[in-house]
Amino acid sequence: MGISIHILDTALGRPATGVPITLARLTDGKWSSLNVATTDADGRCKHLLPATEALQPGNYRVHFETIAYYNRHQLSGLYPYIEVVFTVTEGEQHYHIPLLLTANGYTTYRGS
Template sequence: MGRLSTHILDTSNGRPAKGVRIELFALEGDKRHPVATEMTNADGRTDAPLMTGATFRTGTFELLFHVGEYFRSFGAPLSDPPFLDVVPIRFSIAEPDGHYHVPLLVSPWSYSTYRGS
C-alpha cells in the first residue's frame, strides 16, 4: 500500500519543527486541488500520512510548508517580509505502491529536501 509522509527539521535550532501548517495539493495542468492540510506534532511529523490507502495516487503534487508562521511563533529573527515564508515543493508520484517521504530541513534563510524512506 502506497503512502506519502513528511517531517520538518528546524536546522537553525537543531530540533523538530512543531506546529508547522502543511498543505498538500494535487496538480492537474494549471489547476490545484486541495488534498490535505495538517500541522506537525512535537516530532515535526504529521500524526498520519498525508495520503495512504484509497487516497494515495500517482500524479504531480505540491506541498506548501508555512515556515514563516512557525519562525514568527517563537520570535526568531526574520526580515520583513521574511526571506522564507511559504516553502513550496513540487514532486511527482510514479509508483502506486511506493512510500514517498518528502522531508524539509529549514532555517529562516535556507531549506533542502530529498526523497526519504
Template sequence: MAGSGRLTTHVLDTAHGTPARGMRIDLFFVHGDHTHHLVESHTNTDGRLDQPLLVGDQFQRGEFELHFHVGQYFSRLGLELETPFLDVVPIRFTISEDAHYHVPLLVSPFGYSTYRGS
C-alpha cells in the same frame, strides 16, 4: 490505486537543531496549471504528522505540491525579522509508483533543502 503506497513528511528546524513542532503543511494535487487542495495538517512534537498525507484509496499517481508554512512557524517562535526571507516553501514532486514517498524538509529562516527519504 489502493495498495502499499503512502506519502509522509517531517520537518527539522536546522536553526535551532530541533524538530519543527506545529508547522502548517498543505498538500495539493497538481492538474495542468491548476492545483486542488487535498489536506491541511500540522507537525507534532517530533516534527512529523500523526498520519500519512496520502494512504490507501487516497494514494494515487500524479504531480503534487507540499506547502510548508515556514514564515508562520518562525514568527510564532518569536524570530524578529524586519522582512522574512522565506514564507511558504513549495515542493513539487511526482508520485509514479505504489510505494512509500517521504518528502522531508530541513529549514532555517534563510534556506532549506529536501530529498526523497525513506
C-alpha cells in the same frame, strides 16, 4: 502508505513543530487540495495523504507555511512559505518528503 513529512530546524537543532502544511495534486492543469495538517511534536506529519485518497501517479505539491513557525519563535525568516512539487510514479506506495529548515535557507530530498 501515502505521503509523510518531517521538518527539522537545523539551526536550532530540533524538530519544527506546529508548521501548517497543505497537500495538493495537479489534475487537468489545476491544483486540488487534498489535505491540511500541522507537524506534531516531533516535526512530523505521518499521514499527509488522507486514508480515503489513493496515492496516484502525477504531480503533488506540499505547501509549508513556515511564517507561522518563524513568528512563534521570534525569528525573521527569509521564506514565508516553501512549496515542494514532486512527481509520483506508477507502482510507488510511499513518499517521504523531509525538509531541513533554517531562517535563511532550506533543503529537501526524497527520504525513506
